[in-house]
Amino acid sequence: MSTLVPQIRVATPTAPPIPQRKDNPAVARFSLTGKVAIVTGGAGGLGFEAARALLEHDVSGLALFDINHDAGLQAVEQLKSAFPRANVIFQLVNVTDAALVSAAVNVVVEELGSVDILLTFAGIVGCVHAEEMAVEQWNRILEVNLTGSFLSAQAVGKKMIDQGTGGSIVLIASISGHTTNFPQPQVCYNASKAGVIMAAKSLAAEWGRYRIRVNTISPGYMDTVLNEGKGLDEHKAQWYSRTPLGRMGGKDELNGAVILLCSEAGSFITGTDVKVDGGITTF
Numbered sequence: 292m293s294t295l296v297p298q299i300r301v302a303t304p305t306a307p308p309i310p311q312r313k314d315n316p317a318v319a320r321f322s323l324t325g326k327v328a329i330v331t332g333g334a335g336g337l338g339f340e341a342a343r344a345l346l347e348h349d350v351s352g353l354a355l356f357d358i359n360h361d362a363g364l365q366a367v368e369q370l371k372s373a374f375p376r377a378n379v380i381f382q383l384v385n386v387t388d389a390a391l392v393s394a395a396v397n398v399v400v401e402e403l404g405s406v407d408i409l410l411t412f413a414g415i416v417g418c419v420h421a422e423e424m425a426v427e428q429w430n431r432i433l434e435v436n437l438t439g440s441f442l443s444a445q446a447v448g449k450k451m452i453d454q455g456t457g458g459s460i461v462l463i464a465s466i467s468g469h470t471t472n473f474p475q476p477q478v479c480y481n482a483s484k485a486g487v488i489m490a491a492k493s494l495a496a497e498w499g500r501y502r503i504r505v506n507t508i509s510p511g512y513m514d515t516v517l518n519e520g521k522g523l524d525e526h527k528a529q530w531y532s533r534t535p536l537g538r539m540g541g542k543d544e545l546n547g548a549v550i551l552l553c554s555e556a557g558s559f560i561t562g563t564d565v566k567v568d569g570g571i572t573t574f
């Protein structure tokens with residue numbers, strides 16, 4: 292005699308609705324209205340350009356974290372001048388100091404109301420032949436690039452979990468985490484960025500249940516101060532020859548990926564790395 296087993300129906304989770312704007316749903320998809328963002332390394336370079344892009348997409352509050360006090364204050368003034376109604380603050384932060392990072396995140400929540408977006412641009416590079424690298428330099432690069440990214444994500448992730456409203460964390464990795472840079476010798480930098488990519492995947496797996504998305508962006512060779520100077524001319528010739536687009540990226544060419552991952556347009560993207568590299572990792 293068989294026994295009938297009752298069928299259990301499991302509700303299919305549905306995506307949260309995208310906030311609609313009456314003027315244009317396409318604009319709403321990429322809008323950051325109501326969001327508060329933190330950008331580490333935000334006082335200059337690619338971090339500053341990303342901060343500007345967040346304001347262009349109507350982020351409601353913005354905090355720049357940087358180890359350079361004067362540059363940080365100047366960056367805030369520049370952004371406020373360009374966006375007079377923007378709510379922008381600066382925090383002097385060493386991303387390798389867990390207590391300082393946590394305290395700065397607390398200040399952001401107190402002053403701006405929440406934290407919904409994190410971008411980690413703080414990082415350093417070092418080109419030293421492996422056989423000549425001091426252990427202190429090895430540790431320092433890993434400490435800033437990998438540990439600093441984790442500590443920032445950890446502090447923000449805790450707040451996002453407490454808030455219960457989800458969020459987007461974007462760790463800035465590099466093509467160096469995918470392929471060996473050449474001809475410059477930078478074994479530690481490459482290892483640190485590979486670690487960032489794996490850390491983001493791990494955090495995405497852990498925090499998905501809180502609706503926290505964690506992704507990485509891997510820039511290629513970008514036209515920033517790090518890649519200036521005549522001493523790099525021979526290196527650049529090799530970079531260009533291996534890049535299908537035949538050039539470096541402009542300083543604002545990460546912004547499309549940044550906004551995609553921070554906005555509702557990227558609401559089902561997590562644990563992913565987005566390469567913005569002109570195709571150099573194709574080969």
